[in-house]
Amino acid sequence: MSKPKKAEAIKIMKTRHIPDPGQAFWDGYWNRLESRMNAEGAFETMIPAPAVSPAPRRAVPLVPRWALASAAGVALLLVGIQIGRWTGPAGRVSGPSPQPNAALAGEVADYLTRSKVILLSLANFDPGTEDPRALSPAVQQQVSRELVDRGRKLDALLAGPGGKRYRNLIAELKTILVQIANLDPEENAQAVEIVRDGVKVRDILFKISISLMSLPDSGKSSRTGL
């Protein structure tokens, strides 16, 4: 649209004539307005001024915005890392190592449970108050020898990458089980104490418990009945 045409249109529009409603209209304007306001109760509905309240106290003290933003960023990063650990693929970040298959896991669980029973009988023995012969060494020594033999077989079966931690535990158990197998409490009561100390120092019982918890449930239940 060209400027002259636009100006011409506006010039024409500006000639618009508003009819004067007349003096009578203006003279009665207030009376009509007042009547309407009285009828509508408008004179009683003046809205009060908004209350002037003191400035709200700052919830956060004056800390530079960049500091708050940095802190928020770090917090967000930490939360993200934590969520990644919880929800990421198992073994990728900090998940458990590969497990032996179910049958082998049952064998391991059974071996660990039997070893634990033997060790507990020693750990709970008090040489100061009990007769070393109450240990029934014949039975414990026989079981220990069997467990040493089974340990050798399991060591061979756990040669894969997921079996390292179990092989290490079996090796530690083997040392103690061999001591038990060779124990002669009638001739050397101190030998019982040496085995007990070895169990405590190596935290063998704790390691057995942890390993049993990490094994598949089917293996534990099917082989040990736990």
Next chain:
Amino acid sequence: MGDIDESDLIERLKAGDRAAFRELVENHKKTVYRLAFDLTGNHLDAEDVSQDVFIRVFRHIQTFREGARLGSWLYRITVNASRDHHRRKPREARAASSVSLSADRAPDLETAAWSDQPEKSGDAVLLQARIDRALAAVSKQEREAFVLRHYEELDLKSIAEAMDVSVGSVKSYLFRGIRKVRKELAGMRGLAPSEVRYE
């Protein structure tokens, strides 16, 4: 709408002085009515809207900020009251208003018939009818922008404040409005418009 200092009047009105309110009404009734007429297009609606404006002024005077211009506030209230009136009014009633618009024009027609220069008076009536039709052809917002810019002669910023839109939107409304008006006025060159406007 009047740049005179009305701070004393406002203070008295805020204190609930009804005489101050009447004074304010008397000072501004003609300008408010004129704007309302330009926005609505007929006398009856213009009076209703102008009364709505003054009722709102009375009710909300406590919220009027010290130092603000009463005229700017009145523009904004009038535009809003006009919009509300338009929304409340059924379509049928709006159509009837256009008939009453003709009734408003009746004195002009009568004058034209008895004029010493019947041809000129007839052209003037025809011109007014064409202008009214052109204003009716634009949208509500385009009409508001056009009236505030070319009849009230406000700047773009004041129009934007009165319409509660951006300056860009005002420019857009003005451009589209004038284009439609020009289309309605096509072929009217040659008419000799008088510069009469009601004061």
